[in-house]
Amino acid sequence: MSGRLDWRSGPAGPLRGSVGVPGDKSVSHRALMFGALADGVSHIRGFLEGEDTRATAAVLQQLGVRIDTPAEGERVVHGVGLHGLRASAQALDCGNAGTGMRLLAGLLAGQAFDSTLVGDASLSKRPMRRVTDPLAAMGARIDIQDGLPPLVVRGGQRLHGIRYELPVASAQVKSALLLAGLYAEGETEVIEPHPTRDYTERMLAAFGWPIAFEPGRARLSGGHVLRATDVDVPADFSSAAFFLVAASIVPGSELRLPAVGLNPRRTGLLEALRLMGADIRIENPRASGGEPVADLLVRHAPLHGVELPEALVPDMIDEFPALFVAAAVAKGNIVIRGAAELRVKESDRLATMATGLRALGITVDETPDGATIHGGTLAGGTVESLTDHRIAMSFAVAGLVAQAPVRINDCRHVATSFPGFMELANGCGFDLTVSV
Ligand code: S3P
Numbered sequence: 001m002s003g004r005l006d007w008r009s010g011p012a013g014p015l016r017g018s019v020g021v022p023g024d025k026s027v028s029h030r031a032l033m034f035g036a037l038a039d040g041v042s043h044i045r046g047f048l049e050g051e052d053t054r055a056t057a058a059v060l061q062q063l064g065v066r067i068d069t070p071a072e073g074e075r076v077v078h079g080v081g082l083h084g085l086r087a088s089a090q091a092l093d094c095g096n097a098g099t100g101m102r103l104l105a106g107l108l109a110g111q112a113f114d115s116t117l118v119g120d121a122s123l124s125k126r127p128m129r130r131v132t133d134p135l136a137a138m139g140a141r142i143d144i145q146d147g148l149p150p151l152v153v154r155g156g157q158r159l160h161g162i163r164y165e166l167p168v169a170s171a172q173v174k175s176a177l178l179l180a181g182l183y184a185e186g187e188t189e190v191i192e193p194h195p196t197r198d199y200t201e202r203m204l205a206a207f208g209w210p211i212a213f214e215p216g217r218a219r220l221s222g223g224h225v226l227r228a229t230d231v232d233v234p235a236d237f238s239s240a241a242f243f244l245v246a247a248s249i250v251p252g253s254e255l256r257l258p259a260v261g262l263n264p265r266r267t268g269l270l271e272a273l274r275l276m277g278a279d280i281r282i283e284n285p286r287a288s289g290g291e292p293v294a295d296l297l298v299r300h301a302p303l304h305g306v307e308l309p310e311a312l313v314p315d316m317i318d319e320f321p322a323l324f325v326a327a328a329v330a331k332g333n334i335v336i337r338g339a340a341e342l343r344v345k346e347s348d349r350l351a352t353m354a355t356g357l358r359a360l361g362i363t364v365d366e367t368p369d370g371a372t373i374h375g376g377t378l379a380g381g382t383v384e385s386l387t388d389h390r391i392a393m394s395f396a397v398a399g400l401v402a403q404a405p406v407r408i409n410d411c412r413h414v415a416t417s418f419p420g421f422m423e424l425a426n427g428c429g430f431d432l433t434v435s436v
Contacts, residue, residue: 005412005434007392007422009399012431014252014300019428021240023048023073023233024261025417026171026199027291029056029099031231033107033179034207035077036065036085040228044075047233051416052097059104062088063115079228082182087113091150094119096346096389096416099172102131103200105151106176109140110183113155122346122387122413124149131176134164138180138188159184161221164191168341169314171196171265174218178204178211181220189219194314197265202290203231215265232289234261238318238390239418240296241269243428245322246397247298248278249329255428257296259288268316272323276303276330305332305375313339321394324353327373328362329401336370346413347388356383356395360402380404389413393421396432407435 023046032053035042047053049072057067057075064086066078092115094100101117105128108115118124129147136142138161141154161184166173174190178200181188195215204211204220208227211220240260247253262270262282270280279301285294303326313336316323320342327334342349354364354371361379365372380402385392392411399406414421425432 003412004410007396007408007411008405008433008435009396009408010405010431011402012400013250013429015247015250015255015429016253017428018256018258019243019424020258021235021243021260021424022050022418022420024236025050025052025238026099026197027231027233027261028053029097029103030175030199030203031233032056032060032067032075032077033103034203034226035079035228036060037082037107037182038079038207038226038228039081040079042077042079042228043230044077045073045230045232047073047075048236048417049073049419051095052100055093055095055097056100056104059092059094059100062090062092079226082225085111088115091116091118094123096120096123096413098123098126101149101151102128102172102176103179105131105142105153106135106179108153109135109138109142109157109180110159111155115153115155117149117151117153119149127344130168130170130173134162134173134177135180137162137164138177138184140180161186161188163189166190166192169194169196171200175200178218178220182209182222184222187219187221190217192216194311195265196314197263199263206290234288234291234293235259237261237266241319241322242393242397244269244273244280244296244298245326246400248273248301248303249326250400251300253300255298257298259293260296262292262294265315268312269319269323272308272312272316273326275306276326276334277301278303303330305330305334307335308337310338317341318390320349321353321390322397324357324373325394325398327375328357328360328378328398330375332375334373334375337367338369340369345388347386347391349388349391352384352386352388352391353394356391359383360398360406378402380406382407382409384409385411387413389416389418393418396425396430399432400430
């Protein structure tokens with residue numbers, strides 16, 4: 001990805017209409033990986049056409065997996081079986097995707113050949129010992145310097161199962177260990193300090209691998225096979241989040257978001273916004289591909305301050321940039337604690353949001369693991385996204401209710417998770433343009 005792309009988001013609204021957000025990123029990554037390791041052909045529908053998930057598809061293709069694209073949002077994965085991947089002479093480029101790199105580290109630890117995982121400038125600064133240390137305890141050999149990418153995964157190791165208590169709640173680490181566990185002798189058990197998204201567990205079960213799991217705990221043994229399975233990917237709650245906040249804060253707004261994935265480990269923002277007074281209705285709840293989905297109806301409502309329950313943090317780990325914007329215009333203070341993980345996302349999200357909101361006239365007191373945001377009035381101004389997709393989209397939402405346009409620097413990474421964001425946003429009433 002090259003070139004710089006700045007945005008300008010002007011005051012606008014009310015927001016109206018129906019907004020169909022793209023497919024879930026976490027589910028799309030996993031569907032590709034499990035499809036690749038399965039026996040047979042898996043059809044993925046609702047696949048996220050983002051740069052992160054396309055990077056994972058390209059890596060798997062480099063490893064010898066045929067993946068067809070019959071139409072946009074569809075992939076046909078021709079599984080090669082658990083032991084059918086082939087070495088790649090070139091490094092495997094995960095782009096901006098922490099999920100791609102960490103899950104692939106687990107998957108590649110069990111192969112007979114060496115692989116090198118690399119990422120872009122942002123991913124190259126993200127901590128990897130959280131996966132390489134427990135994988136080493138399973139017998140994997142991964143060369144790494146200063147805890148950062150690139151990862152050189154040495155093949156031909158005999159892996160054995162471990163019982164691992166995660167020091168931080170992380171679905172990526174959990175999933176990496178479970179993927180390595182497919183290749184390990186004996187039982188791999190992962191215990192989390194707080195339950196995280198369980199797509200890996202659900203999808204392994206759907207692909208026919210025996211696995212025992214409950215919130216906060218998962219256990220499997222090596223030596224089985226994955227059977228090809230079709231996957232229907234729900235709309236990504238994390239992408240819906242920007243519109244939930246936008247319609248909540250722009251007077252007169254009413255938006256419908258169809259078929260959004262409502263896995264309970266993802267919907268903390270829904271609860272947080274409701275605690276702040278938001279008017280969000282869940283309509284037509286149903287199951288799709290083993291996941292709960294529903295249409296969301298969100299109407300403008302005055303928001304007020306709240307002390308965010310710490311237990312909600314893992315269930316809304318990707319939604320804090322959007323929450324910061326809701327907090328900026330709420331009446332009173334929003335207090336966030338227990339969210340130190342935000343400092344090691346695509347950017348240090350506590351610092352990036354605090355700095356950006358301050359540039360727009362909001363008082364934010366930052367702490368090592370959170371912030372207090374003093375609700376007020378957003379002025380116009382210039383903010384830095386630091387190439388973090390969710391920061392860029394959150395400030396686009398802020399521009400809707402600012403007193404003058406907000407200029408957002410370096411928004412090109414929005415395409416990693418939400419291609420078409422600008423068009424969808426403008427379609428329901430944003431005033432979002434490329435800034436020249
Ligand atoms: C993800 C897990 C979370 C989340 C990321 C996607 C996943 O990361 O922030 O966007 O698909 O497993 P952590 O495991 O680092 O919390």
